[in-house]
Amino acid sequence: MPYTYDDQNIFAKILRGEIPNDTVYEDDYALAFRDIQPQAPVHVLVIPKGPYVTYDHFANAATDAEIVGYMRAIGKVCTMMGVEPGEAGQGFRAISNAGTHGVQEVFHLHTHILGGRPLGRMLQRAD
Numbered sequence: 001m002p003y004t005y006d007d008q009n010i011f012a013k014i015l016r017g018e019i020p021n022d023t024v025y026e027d028d029y030a031l032a033f034r035d036i037q038p039q040a041p042v043h044v045l046v047i048p049k050g051p052y053v054t055y056d057h058f059a060n061a062a063t064d065a066e067i068v069g070y071m072r073a074i075g076k077v078c079t080m081m082g083v084e085p086g087e088a089g090q091g092f093r094a095i096s097n098a099g100t101h102g103v104q105e106v107f108h109l110h111t112h113i114l115g116g117r118p119l120g121r122m123l124q125r126a127d
């Protein structure tokens with residue numbers, strides 16, 4: 001499956017520092033910043049630094065180091081934002097929209113970390 005990465009997408013511009021963002025975490029593999037239109041008290045987007053379009057693209061094509069680095073960054077963000085289930089936080093939802101049916105708007109892989117309030121059921125019936 002070929003994946004075409006458009007380096008003019010908004011998150012590529014954020015990674016290059018061309019557009020400001022509200023960074024909550026950054027390392028060699030990932031950048032995490034607050035969503036511009038938050039849908040929960042905690043709404044952070046975690047993106048890999050490499051040019052990957054979707055979750056499956058990343059899972060198929062990224063190096064082992066990139067995959068580990070990205071997943072560790074997501075773990076750190078959950079801890080930093082205080083949403084990990086347990087004594088500290090009360091849980092979160094991780095979402096990665098892909099393609100048309102996934103209603104993906106920005107074509108650079110991102111994982112939404114949502115929390116800070118009860119989030120309801122995962123999907124609502126469309127019919």
Ligand code: 5GP
Pocket residue numbers: 010019021022033034035036037038045096097103104105106107
């Ligand atoms: P998705 O592609 O998963 O459907 O959604 C893209 C997300 O990126 C949306 O939640 C939207 O609010 C967020 N977003 C779009 N443009 C920007 C931007 O310039 N800055 C930030 N921080 N978030 C953005």
